[in-house]
Amino acid sequence: MPMFRFDPYSPLVDADPFPAYKTLRDEHPCFWSEEAGMWILSRYHDIVAAGNDWQTYSSARGNLMTELPGRAGATLGTTDPPRHDRLRGLIQQAFMKRNIESMGDNIRDIARQAAAELKGRKQIEFISDFSSKFTVRVLFAVLGLPMGDEQTVRDKAVLMVQSDPKTRAKGPEHIAAYNWMQDYAAKVIAERRANPTGDMISQFSLAEIDGDKLDEREVLLTTTTLIMAGIESLGGFMSMFALNMVDFTDARRQCVANPALLADAMEESLRYNTSAQRFRRSLQRDVELHGQTMKAGDFVCLAYGAGNRDERQFADPDKYDITRKPRGHLGFGGGVHACLGMAIARLAVRVAFDEFHQVMPEYLRVQEKLDWMPSSTFRSPLKLELSIK
Amino acid sequence: MPQITYIEASGQSTTVNVPEGWSLMQGATANGVEGILGECGGSCACATCHCYVDEPWLAKLSAPTEGELEMLENTASERKANSRLACQIKATAALDGMVVHLPESQE
Ligand code: HEM
Ligand code: FES
Numbered sequence: 004m005p006m007f008r009f010d011p012y013s014p015l016v017d018a019d020p021f022p023a024y025k026t027l028r029d030e031h032p033c034f035w036s037e038e039a040g041m042w043i044l045s046r047y048h049d050i051v052a053a054g055n056d057w058q059t060y061s062s063a064r065g066n067l068m069t070e071l072p073g074r075a076g077a078t079l080g081t082t083d084p085p086r087h088d089r090l091r092g093l094i095q096q097a098f099m100k101r102n103i104e105s106m107g108d109n110i111r112d113i114a115r116q117a118a119a120e121l122k123g124r125k126q127i128e129f130i131s132d133f134s135s136k137f138t139v140r141v142l143f144a145v146l147g148l149p150m151g152d153e154q155t156v157r158d159k160a161v162l163m164v165q166s167d168p169k170t171r172a173k174g175p176e177h178i179a180a181y182n183w184m185q186d187y188a189a190k191v192i193a194e195r196r197a198n199p200t201g202d203m204i205s206q207f208s209l210a211e212i213d214g215d216k217l218d219e220r221e222v223l224l225t226t227t228t229l230i231m232a233g234i235e236s237l238g239g240f241m242s243m244f245a246l247n248m249v250d251f252t253d254a255r256r257q258c259v260a261n262p263a264l265l266a267d268a269m270e271e272s273l274r275y276n277t278s279a280q281r282f283r284r285s286l287q288r289d290v291e292l293h294g295q296t297m298k299a300g301d302f303v304c305l306a307y308g309a310g311n312r313d314e315r316q317f318a319d320p321d322k323y324d325i326t327r328k329p330r331g332h333l334g335f336g337g338g339v340h341a342c343l344g345m346a347i348a349r350l351a352v353r354v355a356f357d358e359f360h361q362v363m364p365e366y367l368r369v370q371e372k373l374d375w376m377p378s379s380t381f382r383s384p385l386k387l388e389l390s391i392k
Numbered sequence: 393m394p395q396i397t398y399i400e401a402s403g404q405s406t407t408v409n410v411p412e413g414w415s416l417m418q419g420a421t422a423n424g425v426e427g428i429l430g431e432c433g434g435s436c437a438c439a440t441c442h443c444y445v446d447e448p449w450l451a452k453l454s455a456p457t458e459g460e461l462e463m464l465e466n467t468a469s470e471r472k473a474n475s476r477l478a479c480q481i482k483a484t485a486a487l488d489g490m491v492v493h494l495p496e497s498q499e
Contacts, residue, residue, distance in 0.1 A: 048411075051422070055413050055482075091435075092459065099437050101466065316422065330430060331421035338415075341433030 007031060010038035011068060011281060011304070012171045017375035017382060020280065021321070024309035033293040038171070039068070039379070041283060041302035042295075045309035047316035047333070049292065053284065053305055054338045057083050060284035060303060062340060068281050068304060068379035069166040069173055071181050077224040080232075080282075084339055090225065091343070093210040093217060097203050100346040106145060110351055113140045114358035121362050126369065129387040133359060134241040135161075141351050142233040146226075147202020148191060159183050160234035161376075168377045181227075188226040203229075229344075237348055239376070239383035240278040244352060246387060247272045247323060249368045254325045259364045262357045268325040269352050273311075273334025275323050280308035280382045282336065307333035308382065365392040394488040398443075400427040401496045410483040416492065417441040417479035427494030434479035436460055440498040441478040442467040446491040450474050453481060469495030 007030065009023050010016060016023060027034055027045040034043045044050050053060045063083050065075040075081045079090050096102065117137045121127055139157040143150060162180035166173055173181075192208050199205040208222045217225065248255040248268070258264045283304050290297045297303065310333045312320040317329060335342035342348070369388035376383050393409035396419055400406075410419030420428035420441075432438035436459045445453065453476065456464070460480045464471055478492065 047422075051418060052411065052413065055415070055418075095435070095437055100431070331418060335433050337418070337433045339435065341435040343435070345432065346437075 007034075008038065009034060009036045009043055011036065011043075011379040012038060012166065012168055012377075014168055014375065014377065017377060018373070020306075020308060020382070021312060024306065024312060027306070027309060028313055028315075033295040033297070035295070036304070039302075039304060041304050042297050043304045043306055044292075045306045045313075047310040047313040050305045050307065050310040050333060051331075051337060053303065054336065054340070057339055059287050059290060060305075061287050062087070062284055064285040064302075066282045066284070066340070067164070068283050069171070071163065071173065072178065073220075074224055074228070077220050078228045079225060079343060080228060080340060087339060090217065090221060091339075094203070094207045094225070095343065097206060098343050098346060103346045103350055106347075107350060107354065109144055110141055111354050111358065113137060113144065114351075114355045117355075118358040118362040121359075124391060126388060126390045127363075129245045129389055130238070130242050130385075134238050134245070134355070137355050138234055138238040138241065138351070141347075142230065142237070145347055146204055146229060146233070147195075147200060148204070148230075149194070152187070156184075156187065156230065157234055157238075159187075160231050161238070163231055164235045164381055165376060165378050171379075184227050184230060185223060188223055188230065192222055192226060232342075233344060233347075235381065236279060236342075236344070237351060239381050240273070240348065241352060241355065242383045242387050243276045243278045244269060244272045244356065245389070246368075246373075246384060247276060248356070249366055249387075249389060251323050254323065255360075257325065258356070259360045262353075262360070264325060265353045265356050266349070267328060269349065270329055270332065270334070271323060271325050271327050274317065274327075274329040274332035275311070276382075277308035277311050277334050278381060278383050279334065279336070279342075281306050281380055305333075305336075307336060363389075363391055366390065367392060394483045394485060394490070396483060396487065397489075397491045398425045398427065399491065399493045400425070401494055412483055412485065414483050415479045416443065416481045416483065417477075419483060420478060425494075427498070428478055429498045430479060431499075432479075436463055436477065436480060439463045439466040439468070439477065442469060442471075442495050442498060443476055443478045443492040444472055444495065445474045445476050445481075446493070447474065449487065449490045449492075452486055452490075456480065467495070468497045468499050 066080045139153045159180040195205040286301050288299050335345045366389040373384040397407045408423045417430040421430045429440035431440040
């Protein structure tokens with residue numbers, strides 16, 4: 004029998020990681036991936052335990068599987084408590100559900116407008132025709148970014164999270180996109196400091212708690228990360244959700260008939276087709292797990308997408324079931340690093356699909372085989388063509 | 393593993409072995425306890441993991457952080473003297489046998 008391998012840079016894993024995940028969970032729950040140069044944890048229980056133990060599983064050397072230069076140690080996702088909690092404390096308020104709800108009408112207008120542009124079309128490409136327009140406009144509104152550069156910002160955000168499947172690293176085009184985004188963020192920050200408005204970037208570039216402020220690099224990289232996380236994570240998830248909605252006709256029809264069900268369907272899609280598949284930590288001490296010894300300094304991948312299909316936690320995990328209510332799923336991570344943007348994401352996705360379905364209640368998938376984004380961290384299709392009945 | 397008993401507003405009681413280091417919110421959501429939602433994943437940003445800690449156990453917990461106290465102002469059900477957020481309580485051996493009551497509603 005050939006030796007089992009797991010390569011998160013492989014296009015096969017981009018397309019369908021689930022069979023490999025099952026082998027990992029059942030046979031190699033603590034697996035050293037040579038290709039990735041890190042350990043892979045794939046069982047729900049182990050991932051939650053690691054996520055809880057930030058003293059051992061540190062984010063300070065980066066949390067993206069393929070990290071971007073200079074990011075480690077300077078953003079929410081790449082620092083540990085107490086520094087992380089301080090950064091998060093400065094901005095969390097603005098992202099809480101009750102403070103997001105006031106943006107509901109604004110987000111609905113954006114969704115309605117993006118959906119209206121689709122009226123009368125026989126076929127659409129969901130990502131370029133709808134979700135990317137919607138996500139970038141929502142994020143610009145939420146963060147208070149000046150309108151005008153949306154398309155470029157979106158393209159760079161998508162590029163910077165990708166990696167080169169051949170070199171297994173960020174290529175020059177990915178780094179260039181990241182640098183472009185930092186320059187862009189720097190301009191917006193300077194603008195807002197000079198002329199503060201009530202928006203989020205003004206708030207946290209000036210925020211102070213007990214005389215403590217974010218330093219320049221923190222403001223810059225936090226802004227850059229928010230733009231990247233907001234656009235890429237939200238857009239990526241929306242295309243996965245659309246894929247589930249087109250493939251599972253009954254679930255979609257139920258959501259069309261009763262849009263209140265979209266909230267449950269979204270949680271099930273976060274579990275079933277986790278768009279933020281894998282993040283990493285680095286070990287602060289030696290850890291023994293499932294008969295393996297992981298060494299201090301080693302990187303460990305938390306495969307959220309695998310934990311979300313763990314039959315030890317979720318009954319019949321490969322079944323898409325919008326009545327499941329998969330509480331505790333790992334689609335937004337968990338613990339101190341749980342996604343900051345989840346209240347925005349939940350509101351935005353619900354509203355977007357509600358409006359989309361008003362214009363297009365019935366649709367079919369055009370491509371039999373999808374092309375997937377080359378990314379070791381995220382998973383989503385590059386294009387999703389839908390034909391309208 | 394510490395045993396934690398969750399008693400829902402309906403009276404339904406569930407006893408769960410919660411691994412040390414897991415929060416009481418995680419112990420509940422991973423084991424089908426309906427009365428805790430844990431919407432924010434434990435980042436102390438939603439107050440949908442509100443619980444009432446039975447008297448003898450209250451003194452064994454470390455004091456709530458400022459962040460937890462702020463979030464406790466946003467609970468859907470009445471906040472009482474023994475109100476805590478389950479995501480901010482980590483299971484330890486000292487909490488073995490602990491009982492928490494869950495509120496009528498979380499959102
Ligand atoms: C459906 C859409 C989204 C998904 C699936 C998602 C997923 C995730 C996941 C899994 C993590 C944990 C990373 C880790 O464990 O290291 C995370 C963290 C984060 N997300 Fe999201 N995200 C989404 C939308 C957003 C949005 C819209 C924003 C901002 C506007 C955002 C901002 C962040 C930030 C700042 C962090 C780091 C939090 C911390 O470390 O304290 N996300 N996200
Ligand atoms: S789970 Fe959100 S505050 Fe506890």
